[in-house]
Amino acid sequence: MPRESRANSLLAFENLESNVRSYSRSFPVVFRAAAEAILEDEDGREFVDFLSGAGTLNYGHNDPDLLKDAINYLDSGGIVHGLDMATSAKREFMECVDAIILRPRGLTYKFQFPGPTGANAVEAALKLARKVTGRSGIISFTNGFHGVSLGALAVTGNRYYRDAAGLPLAGAVFMPYDGYWGADNDTSDYLDRVLGDASSGVDLPAAIIAETVQAEGGIHPATKDWLRAIERLCKKYGVLLIIDDIQAGCGRAGSFFSFEFADLSPDMVLLSKSLSGCGLPLSLLLLKPELDVWRPGEHSGTFRGNNLALVTATAALQKYWTNEKLSQCVTESGHFVSERLQQAAQSGRYHGLTVRGRGMMQGLDCGSGKLAGEIVRKAFEYRVVVERCGSEDQVIKVLPPLTIDRETLQRGLDILDKSVRETV
Ligand SMILES: *Cc1c(COP(=O)(O)O)cnc(C)c1O
Numbered sequence: 547m548p549r550e551s552r553a554n555s556l557l558a559f560e561n562l563e564s565n566v567r568s569y570s571r572s573f574p575v576v577f578r579a580a581a582e583a584i585l586e587d588e589d590g591r592e593f594v595d596f597l598s599g600a601g602t603l604n605y606g607h608n609d610p611d612l613l614k615d616a617i618n619y620l621d622s623g624g625i626v627h628g629l630d631m632a633t634s635a636k637r638e639f640m641e642c643v644d645a646i647i648l649r650p651r652g653l654t655y656k657f658q659f660p661g662p663t664g665a666n667a668v669e670a671a672l673k674l675a676r677k678v679t680g681r682s683g684i685i686s687f688t689n690g691f692h693g694v695s696l697g698a699l700a701v702t703g704n705r706y707y708r709d710a711a712g713l714p715l716a717g718a719v720f721m722p723y724d725g726y727w728g729a730d731n732d733t734s735d736y737l738d739r740v741l742g743d744a745s746s747g748v749d750l751p752a753a754i755i756a757e758t759v760q761a762e763g764g765i766h767p768a769t770k771d772w773l774r775a776i777e778r779l780c781k782k783y784g785v786l787l788i789i790d791d792i793q794a795g796c797g798r799a800g801s802f803f804s805f806e807f808a809d810l811s812p813d814m815v816l817l818s819k820s821l822s823g824c825g826l827p828l829s830l831l832l833l834k835p836e837l838d839v840w841r842p843g844e845h846s847g848t849f850r851g852n853n854l855a856l857v858t859a860t861a862a863l864q865k866y867w868t869n870e871k872l873s874q875c876v877t878e879s880g881h882f883v884s885e886r887l888q889q890a891a892q893s894g895r896y897h898g899l900t901v902r903g904r905g906m907m908q909g910l911d912c913g914s915g916k917l918a919g920e921i922v923r924k925a926f927e928y929r930v931v932v933e934r935c936g937s938e939d940q941v942i943k944v945l946p947p948l949t950i951d952r953e954t955l956q957r958g959l960d961i962l963d964k965s966v967r968e969t970v
Pocket residue numbers: 662663664665666668691692693694757761762790791792793794818819
């Protein structure tokens with residue numbers, strides 16, 4: 547077929563790709579290239595990316611420094627795949643994380659490389675928590691999202707995903723997340739009460755798994771006091787604390803780990819999405835050394851540590867995390883986004899539009915999935931790519947690359963603002 551007639555044609559996707567595809571429905575064009583915060587489709591039209599691969603592209607698309615290191619590595623004949631054999635790339639990555647991220651923060655962890663997805667890290671963490679404690683239950687929180695493989699899905703609240711499981715989802719109990727009963731109700735009191743009452747019906751769990759800002763669940767930032775209370779309860783009852791930092795980590799909430807503001811020291815930390823720095827699949831389970839009770843190869847996988855991704859991850863740490871610049875930038879840009887969204891929310895105040903978030907994870911809660919859907923569809927017509935989250939898809943999730951320049955950020959926010967005003 548001549549190229550012209552193929553441009554932006556979605557026919558092949560309709561004919562060949564499963565019904566399960568989703569983002570290609572929300573954004574019905576064919577993308578062919580990207581740089582920084584801009585996506586380009588087959589007609590050469592530009593879109594401002596406020597989705598960032600759902601938090602996978604914190605440093606934008608195709609960061610030239612990261613790509614240069616990847617290309618040099620490939621050119622030099624570096625190991626691309628080596629199961630979990632010792633490689634130079636993995637050593638350099640681990641030493642860099644330890645020196646640049648962990649030690650300056652007073653944290654000591656061992657590294658487990660599960661399969662390359664976030665859900666792989668969640669599965670590994672849940673299995674390890676069960677093995678360490680000899681208990682099977684996990685406490686998760688209302689509206690939490692941890693992935694869609696069966697173990698991860700069991701600790702995920704979302705009804706749509708749970709309904710597709712095909713098997714009973716076992717081993718999890720859900721407790722109210724911070725703010726679930728309004729700002730005045732400290733839900734950690736309830737957790738303390740049920741864990742302290744042997745006859746509450748809630749068995750002592752192996753672990754509590756939590757996000758510090760629920761992302762897919764609708765942009766719910768937990769407070770410092772609540773997070774600290776959860777950590778205290780874990781210590782009090784001998785339960786492990788797993789922080790799922792897959793989306794909120796790698797700077798999205800302002801600091802490298804999203805829990806730094808609450809000064810937590812979780813037993814396990816999960817990273818994935820933006821860890822490789824450029825969208826390559828990579829995931830990591832950080833575990834306290836005393837929890838390392840695995841026997842060799844007991845939890846396995848073909849793709850444990852993607853060496854090319856380890857190279858770009860190391861480059862990202864060296865480029866963005868050896869000084870405070872990125873963190874400061876996230877704080878400033880986050881305030882800017884929040885203010886602009888508040889203005890947009892004002893124009894929709896009769897619909898009760900509200901804004902919440904932390905750092906560069908900001909949500910515009912439209913109260914209804916229908917209204918939020920109309921706004922993001924309009925924004926896409928004006929060439930902003932932005933998605934929705936929350937139990938009813940009622941929250942517009944604004945996740946620009948952290949490194950976005952002010953002019954492009956402004957351009958995207960202007961379009962979002964216009965889309966709100968034209969819809970409400
Ligand atoms: C995306 C995500 C996951 C799952 O990661 P996958 O790579 O999609 O398996 C788990 N937890 C959180 C908080 C996420 O945002």
